[in-house]
Amino acid sequence: MLRRLNIxxxxxxxxxxxxxxxxxxQKEELVIRDIHKQYSKFYEYLSMIPDYIEIIIMPGNHDATRQAEPQPAISEDFVQEYYDDPRIHMTGNPLTAELHGVRVVSYHGRSLDDIISAIPGMSYTKPAKAMLSLLKKRHLSPIYGGRVPLAPENTDYLILEELPxxxxxxxxxTFDYLTYRNTLVINSGTFQSQTSFQKKVNLQPTPGKIPVIDLQTLKIVKMEFI
Ligand SMILES: [Fe+2]
Incomplete structure (x- = not known):
């Protein structure tokens, strides 16, 4: 299936x-209780991916880097083998890039916690709707003083100057997507099943459902691994 889609x-x-x-x-639920070993295990999985596929990796709030946004890339101290692998591109969060001619803005999404709790009608089951509100506000983390620590940079790298x-x-x-005007808004989900913390906050994840996007047509194929 992967080869036929030519990812x-x-x-x-x-x-x-x-x-x-x-x-x-969390400690009771972890199979690997050492973050260095967690990164090594993930690198084992990356090594199983066909070598013609380039890989972009950005950090999130669970990763070993500064928590304040914008976040620098995960430090080499934790993932040296990733930096040594020429097909892996380690980036910060957020990332604005042109990928095969398509303008893409990628952001881990921590501000969705603030947006979902602040705006009536938003929910964790439909994150694309919350993402759309960020797109319309032209800012990836528009609420100050909430759950997102913001670094006092001279430039605000969280502004959406150009629509992607x-x-x-x-x-x-949670896997979800929608199209708004010329922008495909997509949340790529997870491979982790529900944790006890997520149960408490009523978050029902969608593990193993992963979007594959044709960059020529922006059409999505949903692949299910579980
Ligand atoms: Fe996160």
């Missing part, structure tokens, strides 16, 4: 690993 680029939108000490009962053709986020572990 050339894989983007991983952050929270590469679960980390350690993220929520109170694809706006990609993750964080809320």
């Amino acid at each position: 050339l680029l894989l983007e991983v939108g952050g929270d590469i690993v679960d980390g350690v000490g993220i929520y109170p009962e 053709e694809i706006l990609h986020m993750g964080h809320v572990h």
Whole structure:
């Protein structure tokens, strides 16, 4: 199936690993309790991906980098083998890039927590709607003082100056997408089943449902691995 779709680029939108000490009962749920070993395990999975596929990796709030946004790339101290692999591109969060001629803005999506709790009618089951509200506001994290720590940079890298053709986020572990005017708004979901923390906040993830996008037509194929 992967070969037939001729995938050339894989983007991983952050929270590469679960980390350690993220929520109170997390330690009981972790199979690997060392963050270095978590990154090594994920690299084993990356190594199984056909070598003609380029891989982009950005950090999320579970990753080993500064929590304040914009986030620098995950440090080499934790993922040296990723930096040594020429087909892996380690980036910060957010990322604006032209991928095979398509303007893409990728953002891990931590501000979705703020948006979903602040705006009536938003929910974790339909994150694309919350993402659309960010697109319309032209800012990836428009609420100050909420759950997103913001770094005091001279330039605001979270402003959406130019509308992308694809706006990609993750964080809320739920596959969802919509098209608004000329922008495909997509949340790429997760491979993690529901944690005890997610149960408490009533977040029902959609593990193993992954979007594949044709960059010529912006059409989506949903692949299901579970
Ligand atoms: Fe996250």
